[in-house]
Amino acid sequence: MNFKLYDILSSLVPGFLLLLVILEFFNLSFDNKLVVPYTAIAFLFGYLVNTISSWLEDIYFFTWKGKPSDCLLNGKDIWKVRFYESQKANELLKAETTKSDPTNDELFSIAMRYANQKDSRVEDFNSSYAFSRSLLTCVLIGGIFLLIRNYNDLKFYLLIIPAIIIVWLRCKQRGYYFSREVLLVYLKNKNS
Structure with a gap:
């Protein structure tokens, strides 16, 4: 099993925050002698928070007025995260499917196939988005x-x-940064 720093921090940081809140909620004091058990409990809490954050993702999309990938493919971006090539990306992605009216999810999954390469930054952007989603939860x-x-x-x-x-x-x-990076890597691969 190969753990990355993200795997550990994405569970420990939200887990410890939640552990401290729960200790406060039940009016319990933090015992320095229990640091190792607290770390294990925090990791478990963080793992649960990651799971819950995944379940809440559709609610987050609703509050954001749509999935970041859908919005970018539809030509809608947000402050600080601009994507100027949505029309070009749409045309190239639609040319790769046999469906006459593909969904944005299908188009984005096509782009993801191109973006999942060893030298791409997509994995870092995805990890950053997942960590942000866990912190929000x-x-x-x-x-x-x-x-x-x-x-x-x-x-x-x-x-x-x-x-x-x-x-x-x-x-x-972070969701928009990740989606934009996937689409930019796709366009870069198609243009080279």
């Missing part, structure tokens, strides 16, 4: 726990709501 879950525990304390609302908005926006941007 962690902030949502942790925020709910903290707001339930401190429902009458304004400072928690002033901290948690902006944190959710910031992490939500960053996750959306």
Whole structure:
């Protein structure tokens, strides 16, 4: 089994954050003598957060007004993430399918086949997006726990709501960066 740094951090960071929130929620103190068991528990919590974040992805797409790949293929981009070659990418991708009216999901999966190469940055962009999605889910879950525990304390609302908005926006941007990179690698391969 070959673990990468991403595999460990993507579970430990959200897992430890959630562990700290749960300790706070149940009014338990952090015991320094239990660092090793806490690490194992945090890894498990992070693994669960990764799973839940995958399940929530369609809800995130709804709040973003569409999948990043669909939006980019339809010529819609967002602030900070521009894609100027959507028409060209669409034409080339449609030429590779036998369907008369392929979905954007099918077109994007064709582009992914070209983008999954050893020297491509697509895997890094995908990992970054998945990590951002896990952090968003962690902030949502942790925020709910903290707001339930401190429902009458304004400072928690002033901290948690902006944190959710910031992490939500960053996750959306990471999704667009990943989708754009896949399409750019596809275009680069088709043009060479």
